[in-house]
Amino acid sequence: MQTRCYDGKKWQYEFKYEGKRYRKKGFRTKREANSAGLDKMAELKQGFEYEPNLTLYNYFKSWCETFKKPTISSKTYKSYASTIEHIKSHAIGSIKLKDITRYNYQEFINDFSKKHSKETIRKLNGYIRTSLDDAVYEGLISKNPTFKVKYRANNPNKTEESKYLDIKEYEKLKKHLKTKDNASSLVLFIMICTGCRISGALSLKKEFINHVKSEIYIDEHKNDSSPRYVSVSHEDMKFIQKSIDNLPLTIDGTIFGSLTINGVNKRLKVYCNNLGIKEITSHALRHSHCSYLLAKGVSIYYISKRLGHKNISVTTEVYSHLLEETYQEENDKAVSIINAM
Structure with a gap:
């Protein structure tokens, strides 16, 4: 891995992994760039052992434990753990990842929305959407089924x-x-x-x-x-x-x-x-x-x-x-x- 200063002020890291080049700019110091590069490299090397019949529940649980649990506070991770349980308790959790449609996901969000506030729905949807963006990147699915999901909360948020x-x-x-x-x-x-x-x-x-x-x-x-x-x-x-x-x-x-x-x-x-x-x-x-x-x-x-x-x-x-x-x-x-x- 290489780190270099590209404009006299900012730093970037750059490396190749399995034939693909990874690069990111905008770091204030060489130390920051090097640390971020090592984290990215570790993330790529860690990876997943995927199965053909991988369900949404198993995928999301593995994704959280691999990419989130080691990098965020235990308090923040509780929200991800709660999302894992919501997926597990719903029919969508047992559907194969590759078979999930926008219709399946909208149905899941509709059910979740019945008892939760808009802010809670937004967070849960954000967690799942991000994980499935990674699934698209990994080639596990061709499209993200969370695309253009709609929701309306039944529980009111706190006033802004x-x-x-x-x-x-x-x-x-x-x-x-x-x-x-x-x-x-x-x-x-x-x-x-x-x-x-x-x-x-x-x-x-x-x-x-x-x-x-x-x-x-x-x-x-x-x-x-x-x-x-x-x-x-x-x-x-x-x-x-x-x-x-x-x-x-x-x-x-x-x-x-x-x-x-x-x-x-x-x-x-x-x-x-x-x-x-x-x-x-x-x-x-x-x-x-x-x-x-x-x-x-x-x-x-x-x-x-x-x-x-x-x-x-x-x-x-x-x-x-x-x-x-x-x-x-x-x-x-x-x-x-x-x-x-």
């Missing part, structure tokens, strides 16, 4: 407004966190500044903090795009660095040691009540980060990169409700521009 703070609430919480000196508050502050998932904040190490460039290296073990450098302001970086220096040393080398998601969320609930703002979980800070930047006119393309999404379609799907909110403003702007010609 409950998933994030408005501009004033977000600013108010950030200001309040700067008055605190505990580990949970620092986790929340970093999430507000970077938009990272809580898993990325809790796994931070001191060497991930670059106070010279005012950047934080985030790796949430979510996808190939999740390892990334996120810029923060110099003022916020000073506060983060000072707060880290005041924390006790940990055994495992991380900044926050054994601090748990539950512990952080409990602290956040207290702060929300003290400030008189809606109660949210730490994950809502990620939604709030996106909402805040959109409201300030930042492009969805940049936000997608900042959040570490695999591609911009993920961002537009998850935050479609926020994009709808900016439509009228953008529409008025477009009309004004055309009128000025």
Whole structure:
């Protein structure tokens, strides 16, 4: 495998496996490129031992255990394990992979939709769609049966407004966190500044903090795009660095040691009540980060990169409700521009 710097700033990896060339660009350092290349090579070598009568259940279970379980947190994997069980308990699970049609899959989604919210359906469909994209790549099936699947939830989602703070609430919480000196508050502050998932904040190490460039290296073990450098302001970086220096040393080398998601969320609930703002979980800070930047006119393309999404379609799907909110403003702007010609 080779790694090289191709424009004086970015790095790429490149190698051949079984006569096919694999290459990926866009890494910030040689180390990142090399690590990603080794992961890709291991993924290709690991592979599957496929059987002619492989069912959807057996395929998806093997796919999850091979490609997901070793690379994501145990908490995140619970969602994949739940999807495995849903497939197993439905008739579609026993159908041979090569025989599944769009009709079979739509029937499965229709049944699942009867008792689940739109967000839950979206996640399950996304997991299965991605696994079957790989099946197409491997030549196991010629087409992905999840293509253009339709669904309508019978269970309501939480209101979109409950998933994030408005501009004033977000600013108010950030200001309040700067008055605190505990580990949970620092986790929340970093999430507000970077938009990272809580898993990325809790796994931070001191060497991930670059106070010279005012950047934080985030790796949430979510996808190939999740390892990334996120810029923060110099003022916020000073506060983060000072707060880290005041924390006790940990055994495992991380900044926050054994601090748990539950512990952080409990602290956040207290702060929300003290400030008189809606109660949210730490994950809502990620939604709030996106909402805040959109409201300030930042492009969805940049936000997608900042959040570490695999591609911009993920961002537009998850935050479609926020994009709808900016439509009228953008529409008025477009009309004004055309009128000025």
